[in-house]
Amino acid sequence: MPTRDLIVVGASAGGVEALRTFVAGLPGDLDAAVAVVLHLPAGGTSALAGILNRAGPLPAVNASDGMALRRGRVHVAPPDHHLLVVDGAVHLSHGPTENGHRPAVDALFRSAASAHGARVIGIVLSGALDDGTAGMITIAARGGLTVVQDPDDALYAGMPTSVLRHVKADHVLPAAKMGALLEDCVGVAVDDQPAEDRSRDDPIPGNGHPGEDRSREDRPGRDRLGTADLARRETAISAADGGVHADEVIPLGRPSTFSCPDCSGALVELNAEPKRFRCQVGHAWTAEALLDAQGVALEKAVWTALRTLEEKANLARRMRGDAHARGADLLVRRFERTEEEAAHAADVLRRHLLSGTFTRPADEETAT
Structure with missing residues (x-):
């Protein structure tokens, strides 16, 4: 059976300190690949890989397009590129921003869950607002393990707190204690159930759960577009370097009355919870x-x-x-x-x- 062998980590404000603490606690023989996204300014270069390389026992490298995801190595997203997981390898994309960010935490999490299902361990560290929540919902829906930094341990508690509002996290603990936890979790056999089956039984509001009292008219498309399907479609949008056509976004939800802060285009309200939007060229926004x-x-x-x-x-x-x-x-x-x-x-x-x-x-x- 497949085992948990891919760890995806997202952070934003206060994330450098949290990531240093996190990698310092990782075991030197970790039998899993680690992929990291820290929200970074678009211009210039990043020293994050060097910082993490010195902070912990695992080698940390700047991810490059086509690079194989190797166990025992930390792969760091470069500035102005989404880090996506495709067929066990890194794909770097200049696709549409999410919440104004590229790289974006949610883009990494969705792609990993779509490609590796229950083999994924998702980790959300310090950050403001609600980045990472939608991605963690996808990881949970695919049977992956969800780990959240204790909000009291985070410099900025927004991201961890938002995840805990919407996902029943498997583990909530300080960043310094995550390494010991992962040593026990990595390598555990998992039932890598197909995404279609998991999304059909997905209890997350807004995905057509039988107990949900919402009509098709009120939430068009929610009964036919599950978490896994939406994740695959959004991953394809994130991978599109030149943006996407409107006919790739419009079926994902319904027109809203709002405009995109990035391009002033009309936003589509996605069939997802918590509430999210995409414009017709692909820019993504959570409501917050x-x-x-x-x-x-x-x-x-x-x-x-x-x-x-x-x-x-x-x-x-x-x-x-x-x-x-x-x-x-x-x-x-x-x-x-x-x-x-x-x-x-x-x-x-x-x-x-x-x-x-x-x-x-x-x-x-x-x-x-």
């Missing part, structure tokens, strides 16, 4: 990340409006001075009113910006 991105866009728009109002007030002031020099009293009063109105509106916007209305702590979503 979309809300966060809309807040950033709103703040940017308000700063633009503030700058415009201040320029308007300054221009009206100059025109008032010119009119006063010409003795045009009617124009003086007109430009004076315009200046006062623009200055007042600018003050209102400035107060909102300074009050922090459009910002929040990165791990605010951890509050219950």
